[in-house]
Amino acid sequence: MESAGYRRSAGTSRGEARRQELLEAVVEDLAANGLVDFSLRRAARAAGATHKVLLYHFAGVDDLLVQAVDRLRERRIDTSLAVAGSGTLASRVAALWPVLTDPRFGHRVLEQSTGLAMYDPTRYAKFGREATDRYLPALLSLCPPDWAAERRAEVAEMVLATLRGLLLDRVTGGDEEGIAAGLRALLRALEREEQSG
Structure with missing residues (x-):
């Protein structure tokens, strides 16, 4: 599994705030829909972002999950x-x-x-x-x-x-x-x- 933690957004309060916002949206999606068919694409849709934005803030789909x-x-x-x-x-x-x-x-x-x-x-x-x-x-x-x-x-x-x-x-x-x-x-x-x- 990839190392836990976010990557490029580290070190700034704005980056951390955005990471938390994205994470919260993914958490709500998981709570409502479960793990079946969980993917970076689904997470991005739930967060109202692109998968590239998620990869900017997280080390990959496993880290996000x-x-x-x-x-x-x-x-x-x-x-x-x-x-x-x-x-x-x-x-x-x-x-x-x-x-x-x-x-x-x-x-x-x-x-x-x-x-x-x-x-x-x-x-x-x-x-x-x-x-x-x-x-x-x-x-x-x-x-x-x-x-x-x-x-x-x-x-x-x-x-x-x-x-x-x-x-x-x-x-x-x-x-x-x-x-x-x-x-x-x-x-x-x-x-x-x-x-x-």
Whole structure:
């Protein structure tokens, strides 16, 4: 994969502002339309620019895609933490679900990017474990602070794996009733974990 970061526009506030504007337009397109048929040409149309303008500001289509998916992921994490509030671990995780499935946060794109990481881990490693590493601190912050670090890490990994599985099932045409049942089972497991002290 090409090195992350923009190229010739670096170093000026005007160039950075334009880069952010272009990136935001691409993020909105991805959130609405997903990754299927994503290309530099499609990104340029969404941004109201030419592909040459995008290549002036980004190191290539992979760089643009990675940065756009990162932006969607950060929005999702920030909003999830904002709605999680306080309460039990189970109630806080339950509060995340509507955000995780909200189209405004590119739910399909983020799950589709996991597929890219499986399909081509060399090119899209950032969508694999690196994405996991971005979610784990948020999930760790939801765990009771008096838990041992190892316990918090284990529970956060379980929550992440379960939510990711439910989200992937949802995107691939899963049974909504089954997904809801899986979420309820996760929440019950979290309640038991918290009650166990």
